[in-house]
Amino acid sequence: MKVLVTGANGMLGTEVMRQLDRLEIPAVSSTIDDMDVTKLDVVRDVLHRECPTHIIHTAAFTLVDTAEKDKLLAYQINAEGTKNIAFFCRELDIELIYLSTDYVFSGEKGDPYTETDPTDPINMYGMTKLLGEEYVRVLLEKYKIVRTSWLNGLGGDYSRNFIETMLRVAKTRSTLSLVNDQVSHPTFTFDLAQALVTLLDVNVYGNYHVTNSGECSWYEFAQEIFSVAGVEDITIRPILSEQFRSAAKRPRYSALENTRFKDLGLKPLPYWKESLKEYFRRRRLSDSLSVPQEGQSPKAMQQ
Numbered sequence: 001m002k003v004l005v006t007g008a009n010g011m012l013g014t015e016v017m018r019q020l021d022r023l024e025i026p027a028v029s030s031t032i033d034d035m036d037v038t039k040l041d042v043v044r045d046v047l048h049r050e051c052p053t054h055i056i057h058t059a060a061f062t063l064v065d066t067a068e069k070d071k072l073l074a075y076q077i078n079a080e081g082t083k084n085i086a087f088f089c090r091e092l093d094i095e096l097i098y099l100s101t102d103y104v105f106s107g108e109k110g111d112p113y114t115e116t117d118p119t120d121p122i123n124m125y126g127m128t129k130l131l132g133e134e135y136v137r138v139l140l141e142k143y144k145i146v147r148t149s150w151l152n153g154l155g156g157d158y159s160r161n162f163i164e165t166m167l168r169v170a171k172t173r174s175t176l177s178l179v180n181d182q183v184s185h186p187t188f189t190f191d192l193a194q195a196l197v198t199l200l201d202v203n204v205y206g207n208y209h210v211t212n213s214g215e216c217s218w219y220e221f222a223q224e225i226f227s228v229a230g231v232e233d234i235t236i237r238p239i240l241s242e243q244f245r246s247a248a249k250r251p252r253y254s255a256l257e258n259t260r261f262k263d264l265g266l267k268p269l270p271y272w273k274e275s276l277k278e279y280f281r282r283r284r285l286s287d288s289l290s291v292p293q294e295g296q297s298p299k300a301m302q303q
């Protein structure tokens with residue numbers, strides 16, 4: 001087995017590389033500098049050179065609101081980029097794990113979505129990710145499309161994730177209004193990365209929903225973040241989606257049934273509140289590790 005990871009310096013990609021390294025599985029870390037997935041000839045050359053047996057494709061345009069404006073770039077990376085990867089997976093008989101999202105659904109079902117429910121994205125990011133899924137299903141047989149939701153982790157430029165955003169905002173504001181009618185699963189990259197690496201050895205193909213267990217709204221998620229982080233001097237107010245201006249519409253209830261993952265007898269991912277505590281344990285650890293020594297920058301220490 002030799003696994004190539006795209007988006008290897010991203011929030012999830014970083015954690016997947018750590019997990020492969022931990023299990024001593026031969027892996028190739030691929031960033032946009034190594035292989036821009038929108039460039040067909042570059043994808044051809046890299047995959048012909050590396051000849052991986054498996055690809056975990058995490059590279060994507062993940063700025064949901066910006067995708068409403070930069071539609072073409074989101075399409076080129078999420079749809080065309082995935083098509084390029086899938087095309088050469090077919091030619092070189094490489095198994096593909098493609099990361100997708102709960103945002104392929106409209107959120108109007110009212111119950112958790114199963115892997116076979118009809119999709120109906122309501123924003124450009126979701127549409128481009130769904131187009132990526134379609135290319136994978138048309139071009140390949142040996143694929144796993146893994147849909148997940150609300151990712152948080154300590155890899156890549158993680159300052160953009162919801163937890164860090166809440167902690168940052170709490171430093172400058174005493175009150176905060178948070179949407180309470182959008183519900184899904186906070187999912188942690190360290191749990192998801194373990195599940196993805198486990199799925200490498202599974203020869204049951206198709207769609208999978210893999211998230212941490214339990215669901216909540218953004219408002220409830222923030223309440224728990226501030227409670228675990230010990231942030232007291234902030235008041236948060238629950239609001240409705242229509243009271244919160246954002247460029248992209250977001251599904252109301254996009255919880256995902258992890259049916260097929262469980263049917264394989266694989267251990268469901270932990271309850272999100274437990275993993276939130278684990279996130280802060282790891283965050284404290286990485287903070288303590290990154291206290292710069294005399295004359296040494298934190299960045300230098302990480303390498």
Ligand SMILES: NC(=O)c1ccc[n+]([C@@H]2O[C@H](COP(=O)([O-])OP(=O)(O)OC[C@H]3O[C@@H](n4cnc5c(N)ncnc54)[C@H](OP(=O)(O)O)[C@@H]3O)[C@@H](O)[C@H]2O)c1
Binds near residue numbers: 011038062148152156
């Ligand atoms: N974040 C979430 O809440 C969430 C929820 C559900 C599903 N997902 C899916 O999970 C996967 C990982 O998400 P994430 O949050 O870890 O994303 P992320 O941190 O934004 O990482 C995405 C990576 O893709 C790279 N990339 C962008 N354009 C590229 C290109 N043209 N060629 C090669 N690499 C390129 C980026 O590199 P640069 O940083 O150098 O541009 C970055 O390292 C994505 O497929 C995403 O759609 C995410």
